[in-house]
Amino acid sequence: MNTKPRINPDQAHRHHRLRVMVAMSIYVVLLLGCAYYIKHGHPGPTLTVVLALLPTIPVIWVMWSLYVYLTQADELQRRVHLTSLSMAAGVTAFLTLTYGFLEDFAGFPHIPAWWTFVVIDLVWGATSCVLWCRYK
Amino acid sequence: MNARISPAKASRRYQTQMVVASVTYIALIAGTMDTLRAKPPMTERVLLALLPALPIAWMVWAVIRYLNSADELQRRVHIEALALAAGITAFLSLTYGFLEDMAGFPRAPLWTVFLVIDLVWVASGFVLWRRYK
Numbered sequence: 092m093n094t095k096p097r098i099n100p101d102q103a104h105r106h107h108r109l110r111v112m113v114a115m116s117i118y119v120v121l122l123l124g125c126a127y128y129i130k131h132g133h134p135g136p137t138l139t140v141v142l143a144l145l146p147t148i149p150v151i152w153v154m155w156s157l158y159v160y161l162t163q164a165d166e167l168q169r170r171v172h173l174t175s176l177s178m179a180a181g182v183t184a185f186l187t188l189t190y191g192f193l194e195d196f197a198g199f200p201h202i203p204a205w206w207t208f209v210v211i212d213l214v215w216g217a218t219s220c221v222l223w224c225r226y227k
Numbered sequence: 228m229n230a231r232i233s234p235a236k237a238s239r240r241y242q243t244q245m246v247v248a249s250v251t252y253i254a255l256i257a258g259t260m261d262t263l264r265a266k267p268p269m270t271e272r273v274l275l276a277l278l279p280a281l282p283i284a285w286m287v288w289a290v291i292r293y294l295n296s297a298d299e300l301q302r303r304v305h306i307e308a309l310a311l312a313a314g315i316t317a318f319l320s321l322t323y324g325f326l327e328d329m330a331g332f333p334r335a336p337l338w339t340v341f342l343v344i345d346l347v348w349v350a351s352g353f354v355l356w357r358r359y360k
Binding site: 125139140142147150151157172174176188189194197204205207208211 | 259263269272273275276277279280283284287290291305306307308309310312313314316317318320321322323324325326327328329330331334335336337338339340341344345348
């Protein structure tokens with residue numbers, strides 16, 4: 092990761108927060124709009140796929156923003172985020188495999204795929220809180 | 228993160244643990260499969276389905292221990308690769324989740340998420356490693 096800060100870390104954090112807020116507002120509007128149209132507008136199969144994929148565009152923006160932020164953040168912020176993200180990967184990998192077994196072999200109900208996104212975000216948020224408190 | 232053993236030794240110990248855990252995992256899957264196919268009572272089924280998760284927990288723990296005693300570059304590469312794996316998997320699962328819910332795509336079994344995380348981790352670890360070399 093290229094880690095040459097071109098702006099100061101506080102400014103980078105503010106930019107990131109602003110971008111995430113704008114992106115998430117677009118996301119909510121797109122998600123509600125697309126879900127409504129798919130349910131009531133009865134679009135063709137191609138249009139349905141396009142509409143289902145549309146809300147992921149602001150999510151790409153959020154991820155890009157996170158990447159830019161991590162290259163401009165200070166060493167501690169970067170360390171906390173990278174460590175907590177990698178913990179999120181590990182914990183999520185374990186949880187999905189465990190629940191996958193229960194789903195396949197013990198007949199537990201299927202969980203929609205987007206739940207993985209929620210789990211990754213929750214573990215990331217929780218571990219970065221813990222790490223942040225520890226380093227302070 | 229203070230290393231109590233040398234990075235080379237940590238790497239060897241990690242490899243041994245991973246091999247033993249993988250073998251245990253395969254043995255447990257193979258061993259419980261027949262019993263599970265016979266549809267035993269619910270409690271037994273849940274316990275048997277959870278058994279193979281034990282060596283996986285061991286693997287996660289082995290990775291954490293390895294990263295604690297690895298050298299700075301190895302740690303950096305792995306942590307960045309794992310962070311990328313979390314980000315990319317989060318994005319892919321959200322995307323496929325929408326296709327599942329709204330466009331009627333077939334349901335993906337949850338263990339595919341495990342596969343995706345591992346594949347992205349290995350692939351990005353490889354790319355980062357070559358970049359730093």
